[in-house]
Amino acid sequence: MGKGNSDFTQLKEWIDRIENFDKNRKQAFIEECLKELAARLIRYCIKRTPVVSGALRREWTVANSNFTIKRHGDTYQVVVTNPLFYASYVEYGHLQEPGRYVPAIGKRLKASWVKGKFMLTISESELQRIAPKLLQSKLDKELEGLFGQ
Known part of the structure; x- marks a missing residue:
């Protein structure tokens, strides 16, 4: 039987990239996605908020400002x-x-209710509908950068 020689250099490079992504980039990527989703949710809410003085529209925000992200285990x-x-x-x-x-x-007020x-509520539903496609697009771009394609 003959001896086989194989070059696994490219496979090793891909494995290294995946391991480095996992160590260095995973948390930042998740936070970027969450920030984008929160920003979209705020835009949707502002669009749906009725305007009387404009104050209600101006006050939509992320609690604790600076897009503070809380982590509870995998959530x-x-x-x-x-x-x-x-x-x-x-x-x-x-x-x-x-x-x-x-x-x-x-x-004078007319209706009792x-x-x-x-x-x-409506904005959250809309975001839930588009989130999978949006996140898949961001992941595809991230992987493109990771594998240099």
Whole structure:
């Protein structure tokens, strides 16, 4: 039987790249993805937020600013919030007193229940629909850079 000679240099280089990615780049890549998802969620929320004074739109933010990412085992968390006291009332709806005059809007209230706008709820659903494709695209680009293709 003959002796076989094989050159596994390229395979070894790929293995080294994967190991280095795992050690050095994995955490940063995950955080970049989370930051992009959070930024998109904020943009979607702003787009869906009704404008009266503009304050509610301006206050959408990531809790603790600077896109703080919390990690709990294999779970990562970024909290998108609107700290204005009335944000939850606009989100989910609220009761009001019909006939009461509101100087800020210059009108009397008509309905006893104001329907919610679900700015965050709808935006989260939209983000969940597009997230797999977006993340796959980012992963493809990352792998392209890793393997130099």
